[in-house]
Amino acid sequence: MLKETYKAEIDDILSRYPIRRSAVLPLLYLAQKEEGYVSEAAMKEIAGILRLTPPQVYEVVTFYTMFQLKPIAAFHIQVCKSLMCALVGSDTLLRWLKIRLGIGPGETTADKRFTISTVECLASCGTGPMMQVNDDYYEGLTESKLDRILADLKRDGTSPLKSGPFMLPEPMKG
């Protein structure tokens, strides 16, 4: 139950808005953090906390792309396929991924570790091709960089190649 696990956090979130309903996205994020997706039980609980009907929560969940309605793999690879990334090779990136992981967009590996999706522009258009894996951005991808990232993810669950605070072009060293 969210209310027990995250009581202080929920109270803090609710205190930020004059109207409870505004807390729906933050609470959905909590639910997704807890279970890896947004379950029906969580939607009902959130509806209860916010004094909404479950359909009022459900219609929000289904409007936004970042909420999962079913459990997905440990690593959700999201490749930007919008024009600016496509101009510099996002289709090639998808091909490499297919070769390395044996799956294409919308598919999950048999060991349930990787799911690949294509997404629209993630505001990294100058550093394409790029992908987001769970919370992290990986930019300026090359074949060898991708290999390192996949190996890091499998071994450590994260990779030092993820992006830090964004700056482009890179500042001069000095």
Added chain:
Amino acid sequence: MPPFEKILLKNMETPGYTGSLADYERGGGYQALRKVLGKIPPAEITETVKKSGLRGRGGAGFPTGVKWGFLPKDYQGPKYLCCNADESEPGTFKDRQLIERDPHQMIEGMLLACYAIGVETAYIYIRGEFVLGAQILERALAEARMAGYVGQNILGARTSINIWVHRGAGAYICGEETALLESLEGKRGLPRVKPPFPATHGLYNKPTVVNNVETLANLPHIINRGAEWFAAIGSPPKSSGTRIFCVSGHVKRPGNFEVPMGTTLRELIFEHAGGMRSDKPLKAIIPGGASAPFFTPEHLGVKLDFESVAQAGSMLGSGGVTVMEEGTNMVWAALRLMEFFYHESCGKCTPCREGSSWLVQTMRRIVDGRGRNSDLETLVELCQNIAGRTVCAFGDAEVAPIMSTLKYWRHEYEELIQQAAMSAPAELMMPVMGKH
């Protein structure tokens, strides 16, 4: 390139600058807030911003001070400011840098805006994918609260201003200001029919201002150095100040370049962004994000200010400049953008919802080599039935790539359709040829 002083990127381009409160203060941060708080009447700040000529950097370019002036005078009760950090227009990646590299600059801008318009609660609506950006903002706000810049009775004055980060969850349309408000209210992000405008009926039906990150980031500098200083930069009187242009595509050195407005596309692309990445010549430019009509090399001399770009048939928009080299198929490029719009249409109005689906299907057919002669008419007719007939400006935006590529590169559409006719099986070929 005449030398000029950067405004927004100056701090972060200083070696060693981390964006921490201490670094920001060392560079003169929060001096603007100290200068005005309790000393200069709020209405005077709005006047200063009006005089500076600052116009919105989110897309539409509306004069910022004028927008603030639309709030009802002497209104009792809560009013709101929303910082639009949704940055989802393909080709645009400047707000991300402003957020992640210098969060206090935009926070001080928000505080100044709140003070000017009498707001006590402000929200930063940041796109959900910017997990790092949201963390950086939370950290910066915690620092600012500790230092007394944000919260109750800031700097001991009677003014109280709270700022909260609110994460979106993946929906381009939530960058449209009324969809943003709906989303912040905990609903699906469907744009509202205007009027009424947010200035009178905004968040929770209260007077509200929505401003873009870059717009707000300019405010501390305008307050510190004066309206006249700002108004003289760029292409006054209509386009003063600098813009951060995000250059992407087939250039040597993609990135965010802050230049005075009025800089030509040629200078931006060939000097700042290093020119074309290979020996293939330039073929096409999108000057202001995915919603802006395409330009050709003929337009390299166009000055990047609101009026000049509009006069040349496109728009300055979000500042996203995408460069394409010879060999890029323009029908393919327009299709990629159309797929984006199809995916992101919120579905509220029929012309946009149904039209985007028809446009994508027609474009795919052409690109896949199954095009028909009648397809070009279909495209134009569909576009005409969408533009100007929708609740929000998304409708006008989604037809821009197709209409402009049809205008300059119609032959590429025709070639694809002709090839389709040649390679089609005989029984399919007959009716197509019969039409000639």
